[in-house]
Amino acid sequence: EAGVTQFPSHSVIEKGQTVTLRCDPISGHDNLYWYRRVMGKEIKFLLHFVKESKQDESGMPNNRFLAERTGGTYSTLKVQPAELEDSGVYFCASSQAAGGPRETQYFGPGTRLLVL
């Protein structure tokens, strides 16, 4: 069974440009999460989809970030326009239907974003 995949693995863009990150969760996983790790800091939650619906987007830094999950399958995270502080590693994770604290999230390899 394929794991969580993310594309691209790396992205280097200039300030003001747009970047779109993609995440393909494990097949059959309803829950999809986006997290971000800025250099030297903790991994922070961005948002959570249940199927195609946004369950929680309390971690989204500002309205330059837009996430979608069309059809409840893959998800995209667009940053427009990108700023220097958006640099970091963006992780996607997926899990099966909600099962309380025991539910394990499986992570993708991350997308390393560098904004110059």
Added chain:
Amino acid sequence: AQKITQTQPGMFVQEKEAVTLDCTYDTSDQSYGLFWYKQPSSGEMIFLIYQGSYDEQNATEGRYSLNFQKARKSANLVISASQLGDSAMYFCAMRDEGNTPLVFGKGTRLSVIA
């Protein structure tokens, strides 16, 4: 609010020795889960082990075990018989009851020396 603290930015261990990575947590919830993830240099986050707040036994998965001390709010990861391939960042995380996101610590970088 939940919080995870990992006080060891970096650790060294000799190959074949055991090592303990510290993790303390703070939560007001009675039901919660604690997780450890490994991030090798390749970047992926690998799930290692889970401990539930109501689990009476400490979790074990192969060479990984979790030293869970609920009263102290600690969930230390013990790696026995360290291997060179264990060199990586290790993250402790938790989530409470319900469909909530994980809260992570800052991580500990483990280096295994031959």
